[in-house]
Amino acid sequence: MRAVVAVFVIVALLAPPLGFDAFLPWNAGPIRPPSPAGPTPPSPHLFPGPRAGTGTRGALPAVLIAEVFYFALRDDEYVVLEIPTSTGSDLSGWRLTDREGTVEFPANASLAAGDRAVVARNATSYREDTLDDAEYTYGAGNATRMIVVGRIPQLNNDGDEVLLLDPAGTIVDAFVYGGSTYSGSGWTGPAAAKVPLGKRAVRAAVAGQPADTDTAGDWDSPRSYGLGQSELPFRGFDVEGRATAFLSPDDPLASLEGFLDSSTTSIHASVYTLTSPAIGASLRAAAVRGVDLRILLEGGPVGGIDEREWTVARQVAAGGGQVRFLVDDLANDTMARYRFLHAKYAVVDARTVVVGSENWGEHGFPAPGRTGNRGWQVAIEDAGLAAYFEDLFRQDFDPRRQDSVAIEDFRPELFLSNDTASRAAYRFPIPSSRVEGRFRVTPIIAPDHALRGDAVLGLLASATETLDIEAFYIARTWGAVPNPYLEAAIDAARRAVRVRILLDGTWYNVEGDDPVDNDDTAAYVNGVARREGLPLEAKIGNAGSHGLSKFHNKGVLVDNRTAFVSSLNWNRNAATNNREAGLIVESPAFAEPYRVAFEFDWRDDVTSPVADAGPDLVVYADAPVVLSAAGSSDDMGIVSYLWDLGADTRADVAGRVANVTFHYPGTVPVRLTVRDGSGNEDNDTALVTVLARGTADAGLANPLVLPLLTLVAVNVALAWVVVRRRRKGGKGLSEEEAFE
Numbered sequence: 001m002r003a004v005v006a007v008f009v010i011v012a013l014l015a016p017p018l019g020f021d022a023f024l025p026w027n028a029g030p031i032r033p034p035s036p037a038g039p040t041p042p043s044p045h046l047f048p049g050p051r052a053g054t055g056t057r058g059a060l061p062a063v064l065i066a067e068v069f070y071f072a073l074r075d076d077e078y079v080v081l082e083i084p085t086s087t088g089s090d091l092s093g094w095r096l097t098d099r100e101g102t103v104e105f106p107a108n109a110s111l112a113a114g115d116r117a118v119v120a121r122n123a124t125s126y127r128e129d130t131l132d133d134a135e136y137t138y139g140a141g142n143a144t145r146m147i148v149v150g151r152i153p154q155l156n157n158d159g160d161e162v163l164l165l166d167p168a169g170t171i172v173d174a175f176v177y178g179g180s181t182y183s184g185s186g187w188t189g190p191a192a193a194k195v196p197l198g199k200r201a202v203r204a205a206v207a208g209q210p211a212d213t214d215t216a217g218d219w220d221s222p223r224s225y226g227l228g229q230s231e232l233p234f235r236g237f238d239v240e241g242r243a244t245a246f247l248s249p250d251d252p253l254a255s256l257e258g259f260l261d262s263s264t265t266s267i268h269a270s271v272y273t274l275t276s277p278a279i280g281a282s283l284r285a286a287a288v289r290g291v292d293l294r295i296l297l298e299g300g301p302v303g304g305i306d307e308r309e310w311t312v313a314r315q316v317a318a319g320g321g322q323v324r325f326l327v328d329d330l331a332n333d334t335m336a337r338y339r340f341l342h343a344k345y346a347v348v349d350a351r352t353v354v355v356g357s358e359n360w361g362e363h364g365f366p367a368p369g370r371t372g373n374r375g376w377q378v379a380i381e382d383a384g385l386a387a388y389f390e391d392l393f394r395q396d397f398d399p400r401r402q403d404s405v406a407i408e409d410f411r412p413e414l415f416l417s418n419d420t421a422s423r424a425a426y427r428f429p430i431p432s433s434r435v436e437g438r439f440r441v442t443p444i445i446a447p448d449h450a451l452r453g454d455a456v457l458g459l460l461a462s463a464t465e466t467l468d469i470e471a472f473y474i475a476r477t478w479g480a481v482p483n484p485y486l487e488a489a490i491d492a493a494r495r496a497v498r499v500r501i502l503l504d505g506t507w508y509n510v511e512g513d514d515p516v517d518n519d520d521t522a523a524y525v526n527g528v529a530r531r532e533g534l535p536l537e538a539k540i541g542n543a544g545s546h547g548l549s550k551f552h553n554k555g556v557l558v559d560n561r562t563a564f565v566s567s568l569n570w571n572r573n574a575a576t577n578n579r580e581a582g583l584i585v586e587s588p589a590f591a592e593p594y595r596v597a598f599e600f601d602w603r604d605d606v607t608s609p610v611a612d613a614g615p616d617l618v619v620y621a622d623a624p625v626v627l628s629a630a631g632s633s634d635d636m637g638i639v640s641y642l643w644d645l646g647a648d649t650r651a652d653v654a655g656r657v658a659n660v661t662f663h664y665p666g667t668v669p670v671r672l673t674v675r676d677g678s679g680n681e682d683n684d685t686a687l688v689t690v691l692a693r694g695t696a697d698a699g700l701a702n703p704l705v706l707p708l709l710t711l712v713a714v715n716v717a718l719a720w721v722v723v724r725r726r727r728k729g730g731k732g733l734s735e736e737e738a739f740e
Helices: 002-014 123-130 252-261 277-288 307-318 383-397 456-461 484-494 518-532 572-576 588-602 705-723
Strands: 064-069 078-082 095-097 102-104 116-120 147-149 159-165 171-178 199-202 237-248 266-271 292-298 322-326 344-348 352-356 375-381 404-406 433-446 466-471 498-503 536-540 554-558 562-566 580-586 617-620 624-628 638-645 657-661 666-676 681-691
Touching: 064 159, 064 171, 116 123, 237 252, 237 383, 237 588, 252 277, 252 344, 252 352, 252 375, 266 277, 266 383, 277 292, 277 307, 292 307, 292 383, 307 322, 344 383, 352 383, 352 562, 352 580, 375 562, 375 580, 375 588, 383 433, 433 572, 433 588, 456 484, 456 554, 456 562, 466 484, 466 588, 484 498, 484 518, 498 518, 498 588, 518 536, 554 588, 562 588, 638 657
Parallel strands: 266 292, 292 322, 466 498, 498 536, 617 681
Antiparallel strands: 064 078, 064 199, 078 116, 095 102, 095 159, 102 147, 159 171, 237 375, 237 433, 266 344, 322 404, 344 352, 352 375, 433 580, 466 554, 554 562, 562 580, 624 657, 638 666, 666 681
16 A cells, blocks of 8 residues: 555656656556555656746837747647737738748738737647647648748757748847757847647746746746646636535535535536545436536546546446546647646536545545545535636536547556555544635636736735645755745745644655655755744644544645635646646635644644543531542643532632532532643543531541541542543543544
């Protein structure tokens, strides 16, 4: 199991875009056992650093090169031109050249202000890969033909230049990349970094205007731009409705099934993996009753398709659901638009959006009462928000896309997993919260929005009092540059915000020979905190002591009033190359269960002490009595003993042993509350029967007897610690008994 989990997590975070057989859609063969874990593979090559020198150098030219696709799988290279000014341009006689071949715009070619024009090598291939039409072509396809001057341009994958010339032959703009040594007009300094196979070079924008400094800073980006990816607008929604916050493993299955089982018209879901038979049964039942059920799954999860997922998917399809996989098929010149389809969301009845951190399996959605991962989920009922996610799903699921493959056409390599659902009981359930009213919701979609300054980075920058982060994985650096999310959290501490970062401590996230996993991140953060005296702490969580499988969350809490629930791990691949989805929800009431869960997860000691107030006593009024809590215990140590004499909920005396006197006859409940150093507490109650002086009892009337009886009572209390029957059900169970 260790090997399977290691491959699943480490490779998912850092795997390169090519080179692993597990990510290719082979013909279905025999189910294979888990493979042993190997060394951590290298990160995919993205751009080496943040954009430098962005801005403009003087007035923008009339026409700019906006995008270049040169490292193509087939003959669909293209160049995009745009008009950055408010005036259109006549393109007749303008030229594009790589200094080896040249194409010229025909007579009457033009481009309106604010518009773009695609010049494709093959307009047919461009259409197949993007579902859009090219305006011009210098090869095959149905588009306005460019005039080829000399040989046809063919861009070099490893390094070349694209020059834009006006009819007079003046170089208006240039794009230089990779190993090119071009140093002429239109470009200054080193070439832009080479993009990976199947990725686009895209010019940056600053405040809505194209960056134009004639340097690599205009082009180099931490984001990877895939062919055919979405560009969803970044917008917030003022929701007037209902939001439900629920957690894993507390009771997420019932919550999710409630939404799925109540569906009447449609369920559209996009998830990384789907292995839960219970969720699969709900989906199949929805399809059988006529619900428009569409599921999009990752076609190349690490290690291959789990045989359990394949079974569930086929059952759902047999019930009438449409199941598709996002698939790489390099043998047929198809690369998936995203490195991983890692999102976990569903839209139900075009009204309710469900988003979370957990895959749809038995660890993320365990059976009621069973343990599993710590994760956060959210459901928002709002038609506008649902329409936004329907658009996202429509683009990703679209059967016209070559990487969207129907289950009947997919031949995966199946993976026999030995990672089974836990049978252990979960002892610390936190109730979900349902909030109705008006609140702000902002979708965060990766890679579309992940690096915007007003999205996740803006959320972190908005903290004024507290910032709590619970994450499965946070890399200290993204290749050669600092992790911008982590640095933003540290910057919050520099503004006197109290920042706490809780990281998963599963063994593959804290390996000693891995310099960029969670223990290294925690050491770095805590080192900064010590050196600068900041209110900042990072901690490796112990999931087992909290009754959890692992901390699989990717959640953020700002000022205990705004929650970010998402699938977005804080590594470079997730933010720049994956399809991820999350929601920022601004509502203190909504954030409350996440706050409670974080406080619980943050504590090192979550086991409550056992209070023992001793046996019931019979005493005389006005006679001294010794109350003893000697039978109380705790695994870490009790720091507080409080006695309430009379059950008025107010502590009257403190101490492990308390000397008290009762003045009036009657029956008095004596309540003991014990608390450990982490704030966990327990209580127990003993009954003290107080007799009036002169009660007909020769033995008790003797003034020497009562102190003796009191001493005996104390010793009886000690003796009863092990043998007496507890007054409260469930107390004193061993960990093994509690988990049965």
